[in-house]
Amino acid sequence: MALLEVRDLTKRFGGLVAVDRVSFDVEEGSIFSVIGPNGAGKSTMFKLITSFLFPTSGRVTFAGEKITYLPAHVIARKGVVRTFQETAIFKEMTVLDNVVVAHHLRSRATTLGFFFGTRQARSDEASFRENAAEILDNLGLGHVSYERARNLPHGYLRGLGISIAMAAKPRLLLLDEPFAGMTFEETWQTVERVRAVRDRGVTVLLVEHDMQTVMRISDRIMVLNFGKKIAEGAPAEIQRNEAVVEAYLGREDEQLGI
Amino acid sequence: MTDRIADVQAHETNSTRAVIKWLVVATMVALYLIIIPIVFADRLYVLRVLATASVLSLISLGVWLTFSIGRINLGQGGFALIGGYTTAILMTHWGISYWLALPASGILAALFGILLGLGILRLRGVYFAMITLSLTEAVRLAFLSGGSFTGGAPGIPVIPLPGPLSVLGLSIVPDFTRVNGHLAFYRLAAVLLILGFGVVWRISTSRVGWIFRSLQQNEDLSTSIGINITKYRVLAFGICCFYGGIGGSYFAAAQQSIYPAVFGVSDSVFFALYCFLGGLAYVVGPIVGAFVLFICFELLSANVAQEYQQFAYAAIMIAIMLWLPDGILSLRAPRWLVGRLRAGATAVDAAQRTTR
Numbered sequence: 001m002a003l004l005e006v007r008d009l010t011k012r013f014g015g016l017v018a019v020d021r022v023s024f025d026v027e028e029g030s031i032f033s034v035i036g037p038n039g040a041g042k043s044t045m046f047k048l049i050t051s052f053l054f055p056t057s058g059r060v061t062f063a064g065e066k067i068t069y070l071p072a073h074v075i076a077r078k079g080v081v082r083t084f085q086e087t088a089i090f091k092e093m094t095v096l097d098n099v100v101v102a103h104h105l106r107s108r109a110t111t112l113g114f115f116f117g118t119r120q121a122r123s124d125e126a127s128f129r130e131n132a133a134e135i136l137d138n139l140g141l142g143h144v145s146y147e148r149a150r151n152l153p154h155g156y157l158r159g160l161g162i163s164i165a166m167a168a169k170p171r172l173l174l175l176d177e178p179f180a181g182m183t184f185e186e187t188w189q190t191v192e193r194v195r196a197v198r199d200r201g202v203t204v205l206l207v208e209h210d211m212q213t214v215m216r217i218s219d220r221i222m223v224l225n226f227g228k229k230i231a232e233g234a235p236a237e238i239q240r241n242e243a244v245v246e247a248y249l250g251r252e253d254e255q256l257g258i
Numbered sequence: 259m260t261d262r263i264a265d266v267q268a269h270e271t272n273s274t275r276a277v278i279k280w281l282v283v284a285t286m287v288a289l290y291l292i293i294i295p296i297v298f299a300d301r302l303y304v305l306r307v308l309a310t311a312s313v314l315s316l317i318s319l320g321v322w323l324t325f326s327i328g329r330i331n332l333g334q335g336g337f338a339l340i341g342g343y344t345t346a347i348l349m350t351h352w353g354i355s356y357w358l359a360l361p362a363s364g365i366l367a368a369l370f371g372i373l374l375g376l377g378i379l380r381l382r383g384v385y386f387a388m389i390t391l392s393l394t395e396a397v398r399l400a401f402l403s404g405g406s407f408t409g410g411a412p413g414i415p416v417i418p419l420p421g422p423l424s425v426l427g428l429s430i431v432p433d434f435t436r437v438n439g440h441l442a443f444y445r446l447a448a449v450l451l452i453l454g455f456g457v458v459w460r461i462s463t464s465r466v467g468w469i470f471r472s473l474q475q476n477e478d479l480s481t482s483i484g485i486n487i488t489k490y491r492v493l494a495f496g497i498c499c500f501y502g503g504i505g506g507s508y509f510a511a512a513q514q515s516i517y518p519a520v521f522g523v524s525d526s527v528f529f530a531l532y533c534f535l536g537g538l539a540y541v542v543g544p545i546v547g548a549f550v551l552f553i554c555f556e557l558l559s560a561n562v563a564q565e566y567q568q569f570a571y572a573a574i575m576i577a578i579m580l581w582l583p584d585g586i587l588s589l590r591a592p593r594w595l596v597g598r599l600r601a602g603a604t605a606v607d608a609a610q611r612t613t614r
Contacts, residue, residue, distance in 0.1 A: 050482070052478070052481075071486075072481045072482070073481045073484050073485055073486045073487065074484075076481065076482055076483060076484040077484040081482060081483065081484075082482050083482070084476075084478060084479060084482070086476070086479075089472050089475055089476060089479055089480075090471070090472075090475060091475070101468060101472070102483055104465055104468055105465075105468060105469055105472055105480065105483060105485055106483050106484050106485070107465070164479070164483065165482070165483065167483070168482075168483040168484055
């Protein structure tokens with residue numbers, strides 16, 4: 001049984017079918033990428049899985065449990081955590097504090113306990129701090145722990161976003177265009193981060209444009225075009241796939257001289 | 259990983275700071291609750307001004323709470339009116355004691371707030387401000403057209419003064435008709451403000467406060483890590499409306515009457531203004547703002563000719579907007595005092611000091 005199973009997922013906006021009966025599986029511990037030309041339905045698919053949009057029809061199953069139509073925060077607690085383009089919770093706070101706060105916000109421990117028990121609160125704070133530091137070190141951000149979040153360059157900001165998501169203890173991490181707007185070096189750092197996340201046992205699903213990086217990092221790739229799945233497989237297969245090439249580059253047409 | 263010596267030193271500094279902080283707070287509470295009433299016992303006007311400013315601060319604290327989840331609330335006047343009418347109706351129609359009517363008014367206002375909030379809190383920015391503004395008007399009109407139940411335009415003109423309150427035979431509050439009314443209402447206002455502030459301050463520095471602030475910064479991000487943002491939005495709004503209801507109830511009792519024009523759109527705007535003036539980043543912001551502005555206006559109306567008053571108000575408003583956009587408290591204040599008053603900064607400061 002795959003960690004994430006998507007069956008016939010469809011989303012209609014009036015007459016426009018943004019996602020058209022897409023089905024796929026994501027195996028636990030793998031890195032699964034969704035690519036496709038602009039307007040293919042990747043972002044919509046992303047929002048459908050994380051419940052930021054509800055599907056018109058279809059089913060999403062996570063760890064054997066049906067999660068379609070559950071509210072976004074509920075499935076986040078179940079372990080399906082997403083990242084965003086804009087990341088830091090508190091721009092004025094340091095990187096470390098951002099990840100610590102993420103622990104606090106997510107912690108289910110009684111608010112009343114925080115009201116009274118100072119010792120408990122302090123030990124909570126200490127363990128959150130330790131965990132946060134570990135996450136940041138693991139993702140290569142340890143050296144900017146005390147920098148204010150708003151001073152971070154773009155690459156580190158996205159790294160912080162992943163760290164915050166990791167504080168929520170995900171089983172499946174969904175990355176929204178993680179390589180967008182990155183320099184060559186930042187891309188490489190992000191690739192290392194995604195691998196580090198996978199090595200910690202978190203399954204990764206990412207939506208992306210940057211074909212080269214996707215080919216390098218993914219275990220499996222799915223290609224969407226006009227809302228439909230047109231190919232799925234290992235990177236090597238996808239690169240050779242005619243339908244994929246056609247989707248990106250168009251078909252040869254002798255009459256038009258293309 | 260932590261430096262042991264720095265740890266101990268930081269802890270010691272924190273302890274002394276904590277002691278100083280509690281001393282300051284205790285002094286201010288003593289001043290407010292005990293000394294002022296004694297000194298001004300016969301200066302009824304002063305007592306009334308301070309009492310009114312106190313309850314206006316209380317109402318504004320509610321608005322501050324909605325600011326802390328990132329919403330501009332211009333509907334607090336409506337909820338104050340709901341509180342006032344609830345008290346008036348409970349006391350005059352059914353002869354219920356003020357000490358039951360007071361919490362009931364808060365709770366009823368909160369319930370309305372929760373019901374409405376479920377619908378409107380998904381709006382943000384200008385749209386939320388507009389709809390809450392309309393709410394103030396709608397509430398006023400509702401009470402205007404309430405027929406004999408709410409008394410129409412003249413409202414409910416004769417509300418009895420609060421009676422005594424005793425628990426288990428011990429008299430906590432004397433009968434308001436038998437003591438210096440102004441003094442009694444001042445004490446009530448002071449207690450309400452101290453309790454109200456205490457609760458909001460504690461919320462603000464607790465986990466719930468951090469959740470509220472995360473909602474203000476980025477609601478989607480909070481959702482993505484598992485926070486039920488609807489629940490917390492409604493909670494904040496509900497508490498805000500509770501404070502509005504309590505404030506309205508006080509004014510109904512203090513003025514012994516309630517009518518639709520008591521709280522209107524301009525009052526709603528003022529409550530938000532008090533928060534802005536004091537400084538949105540600080541829990542004491544609305545209190546500072548309300549006291550400063552209200553006392554300012556009282557002085558103005560006493561000393562400046564009628565025809566120049568509007569001009570003076572406008573000039574003050576503009577000056578504030580130009581030179582104090584972040585509020586009075588954003589001016590350089592003694593760091594140790596501001597550091598402890600600032601919502602939530604304590605945890606961050608302390609932690610930062612121990613790990614550097």
